Amino acid sequence: MAYRIAVLPGDGIGTEVVPQAIRVLDKIAEKYGHQFEYKQGLIGGAAIDATGHPLPEETLGLCYNSDAVLLGAIGGPKWDNLPTHLRPEVGALLPLRKELGLYANIRPCRMYSALADASTLKKEVLEGTDMVVIRELTGGMYFGPKGRETVDGVERAWDTMLYSTPEIERIVRLAFEAARKRTRKEVCSVDKANVLEASRLWRETAIRVAADYPDVTLTHMYVDNAAMQLVRNPRQFDVVVTENTFGDILTDQASMLSASLGMLPSASIGGNVALYEPAHGSAPDIAGQKKANPLATILSAAMMLEYSFNLVTEARAIEDAVEKVLSKGFRTGDIMEAGKILVNTEEMTDRVLEELA
Amino acid sequence: MAYRIAVLPGDGIGTEVVPQAIRVLDKIAEKYGHQFEYKQGLIGGAAIDATGHPLPEETLGLCYNSDAVLLGAIGGPKWDNLPTHLRPEVGALLPLRKELGLYANIRPCRMYSALADASTLKKEVLEGTDMVVIRELTGGMYFGPKGRETVDGVERAWDTMLYSTPEIERIVRLAFEAARKRTRKEVCSVDKANVLEASRLWRETAIRVAADYPDVTLTHMYVDNAAMQLVRNPRQFDVVVTENTFGDILTDQASMLSASLGMLPSASIGGNVALYEPAHGSAPDIAGQKKANPLATILSAAMMLEYSFNLVTEARAIEDAVEKVLSKGFRTGDIMEAGKILVNTEEMTDRVLEELA
Ligand SMILES: [Mg+2]
Ligand SMILES: [Mg+2]
Known part of the structure; x- marks a missing residue:
């Protein structure tokens, strides 16, 4: 073919x-x-x-x-x-x-044992790390309404993190499907639902979708904690799913687990x-x-x-x-x-x- | 007293x-x-x-x-x-x-040599790390306009990363003042100026303020790269200044350098x-x-x-x-x-x- x-x-x-x-x-x-x-x-x-x-x-x-x-x-x-x-x-x-x-x-992040010493993290921390980060790519702040204006002589600029339920649902569903094919069958949904409205819609949607996947375990983590946990204990993650900006940051950070x-x-x-x-x-x-x-x-x-x-x-x-x-x-x-x-x-x-x- | x-x-x-x-x-x-x-x-x-x-x-x-x-x-x-x-x-x-x-x-992040082995990062990577992260606290997405609405039967939610020039200027100035009192006298301003309008205003403002501090070196770094560099080579940082959400993520990540x-x-x-x-x-x-x-x-x-x-x-x-x-x-x-x-x-x-x- x-x-x-x-x-x-x-x-x-x-x-x-x-x-x-x-x-x-x-x-x-x-x-x-x-x-x-x-x-x-x-x-x-x-x-x-x-x-x-x-x-x-x-x-x-x-x-x-x-x-x-x-x-x-x-x-x-x-x-x-x-x-x-x-x-x-x-x-x-x-x-x-x-x-x-x-x-x-989709970014797999698997530790190559030959490279374990090349990472800045300790070998025993990395050992066994095998995760996939699934990042939403077409929504969020990079695409939301943005602009610049001068109000009363003061310049200001803004970007909007905007998500609709269907946008969230399709990516979360994809994460559940990916998790289903893996051994651990775990999805960790990363958000900032304690302060962001878009994150609260994200979390509600993830919880709703989870009902269709009783064989997969869903957990939630705040993005600042996720950035910490990726350094503290990367092995804890199986499939991670998150919105565009958070995913941009976390995937680059996770890349350091693999030395380069x-x-x-x-x-x-x-x-x-x-x-x-x-x-x-x-x-x-x-x-x-x-x-x-x-x-x-x-x-x-x-x-x-x-x-x-x-x-x-x-x-x-x-x-x-x-x-x-x-x-x-x-x-x-x-x-x-x-x-x-x-x-x-x-x-x-x-x-x-x-x-x- | x-x-x-x-x-x-x-x-x-x-x-x-x-x-x-x-x-x-x-x-x-x-x-x-x-x-x-x-x-x-x-x-x-x-x-x-x-x-x-x-x-x-x-x-x-x-x-x-x-x-x-x-x-x-x-x-x-x-x-x-x-x-x-x-x-x-x-x-x-x-x-x-x-x-x-x-x-x-303000979050100092100094390595205690007695704890160097307790970190998940290698001792030789951490050694000599002595940085301060200065995070903007009252602006950005956590405080910007936010809401939820249903348009044509589709629910959506949003948050706004909004910054004015004075808000940026005062925090950047504080970072330059802090750097001035330190040995290395370096400020690394973290943003996402390649895609965010608020970040572009942030970067322009940082560059303008820098003119008042010729003794301090200003560099810029995208937030996703910063998350990576904090794991790859934390020693490179002296004073880091960034907006609220990015700072929330990076300070928690940086905290892992100190073991806990x-x-x-x-x-x-x-x-x-x-x-x-x-x-x-x-x-x-x-x-x-x-x-x-x-x-x-x-x-x-x-x-x-x-x-x-x-x-x-x-x-x-x-x-x-x-x-x-x-x-x-x-x-x-x-x-x-x-x-x-x-x-x-x-x-x-x-x-x-x-x-x-
Ligand atoms: Mg990136
Ligand atoms: Mg935090």
């Missing part, structure tokens, strides 16, 4: 790591007899430079007409001072997710065409130096095989290859430790390809 | 730890020849049970007519299902801060009468069992001596006593480790009093 993949490298290290994931997909195609058709599109700063807009119509059309989208990373200091609607994150990533109806971001953002894949789902991208950004500070860790993008491609194409064996083969490469001691700079072998972006991929051979 | 202290034990372990701080203050009074006059007031659930309101007028009057306020903790499951305006946090703590004009929360919330004092300042309280909550799960760590409240009393009464020698004496007690191996349950001596709430205070003798 042929799968059409929209490939959007974007900016900075995005242009370095995406080709590495394609090398891995090509190896999978060869080994398992699949056909992947890649069509490349412009997004972010690269698209601004070429077309004047961070998310050109052509790119959006390409995504709609694909079976899945593989994205690198977008943005960089060059485009930081453009008007808001043209900036890469606001002008491309947020509308892309919205246009594709991708209301859920360079290790973390993500999937954004909800519509017909899902989006797969590494959790890291465009990292302008190391761009063009072959230092980027390609594993997050390679593991994102594995998530694509599993979630969008249902190629579970192939996905596991990639994940196992990554685990073996790490066990053999190969490390990019972001996860380097004494006694390990430092490799660059391409060399890391070479090692993964060897394991897949 | 006589100092009038409003004492508000509140709920749960608040009623256990506040008397311990008073024992320490009494010892200081005796040793250094001061006079502390305590007047007790009701707040939180205890006030609801007695008067029907979590912040009675009488308590507010007591605070206005004092030189400083020492608060324990408020809230508990018993009062969780009351209407919003009567709940302890929304009905008492938030309005108390607002009424007293306490727009800044039970160690962390806080001060809320800005008006004529400042408020001192431990960073921890009412901890209903351990209330009434003499397990609570009194050190956060004792250290809050030390902050009161320093900030409100300018009794710096006395404040240092308390801090030194706490450090010695920890070095000698005494621990409450929250910071207990193998090989240390477990003590209860009163016994921990006894050890502090011995050091002050």
Whole structure:
């Protein structure tokens, strides 16, 4: 079967790591007899430079007409001072997710035992951590009404955290479905229901939805406590579900459990065409130096095989290859430790390809 | 000189730890020849049970007519299902801060070397951490316009993150003043200026204020990255300043650097009468069992001596006593480790009093 993949490298290290994931997909195609058709599109700063807009119509059309989208990373200091609607994150990533109806971001956070020493947390605290954070992506403060005005000579600015019951229900339901497939079957819903009205609606909705999933345990946690518990005892979490801004903060924090953002894949789902991208950004500070860790993008491609194409064996083969490469001691700079072998972006991929051979 | 202290034990372990701080203050009074006059007031659930309101007028009057306020903790499951305006946090703590004009929360986060092993972070990551987080307290989403409505049969709820330039300027200025008194003289302003309008006004204002402090270095960090950096490399921070919700999350997260919330004092300042309280909550799960760590409240009393009464020698004496007690191996349950001596709430205070003798 042929799968059409929209490939959007974007900016900075995005242009370095995406080709590495394609090398891995090509190896999978060869080994398992699949056909992947890649069509490349412009997004972010690269698209601004070429077309004047961070998310050109052509790119959006390409995504709609694909079976899945593989994205690198977008943005960089060059485009930081453009008007808001043209900036890469606001002008491309947020509308892309919205246009594709991708209301859920899924970030697995599993501890690789070979990397346990590379984290700033103690090994015994991390050991056994295997959680998934599900973040609402298209609602909340990033999309709610916002503005700036001068009243009686005083300037003020605001953003609105706005959620409707259906928006909350679909993401909470997705979390329950995910939990049902896991061993522990636990959902921890994170909110700030003691002070926020939107959080109270969130919590009420979660409690109502829970009635449909008697096999899953629902707990609630305030977001400030969750930020604390992620450092104190990450093992306590199975599936975490939360709104957009809180999820933005908690997923980045949780990423530190895995030693580096360079290790973390993500999937954004909800519509017909899902989006797969590494959790890291465009990292302008190391761009063009072959230092980027390609594993997050390679593991994102594995998530694509599993979630969008249902190629579970192939996905596991990639994940196992990554685990073996790490066990053999190969490390990019972001996860380097004494006694390990430092490799660059391409060399890391070479090692993964060897394991897949 | 006589100092009038409003004492508000509140709920749960608040009623256990506040008397311990008073024992320490009494010892200081005796040793250094001061006079502390305590007047007790009701707040939180205890006030609801007695008067029907979590912040009675009488308590507010007591605070206005004092030189400083020492608060324990408020809230508990018993009062969780009351209407919003009567709940302890929304009905008492938030309005108390607002009424007293306490727009800044100050949380020092210093690593006690005796406790370095008790943290979930590696000792070498924590070593040398000495930061202060300054959180805006009276603006943002917790106080902005909020509500719930049904539009075309769909229920929705919202909260507004609203900031005016003067609100931002005074807290940022306070951060620069604090940084100026420190060795590194660095302010890291945390926002989400890539997507939030309120954050953009925050950042512009910080940059403008910075011009008045050429001796202080200003940097900016997105809140999701800050949550990550606090785990990755906490030593990088000197003074952190941020808005209310982000500060709520980051201060609780930062508290984990110090092994336990039970160690962390806080001060809320800005008006004529400042408020001192431990960073921890009412901890209903351990209330009434003499397990609570009194050190956060004792250290809050030390902050009161320093900030409100300018009794710096006395404040240092308390801090030194706490450090010695920890070095000698005494621990409450929250910071207990193998090989240390477990003590209860009163016994921990006894050890502090011995050091002050
Ligand atoms: Mg983020
Ligand atoms: Mg908090």
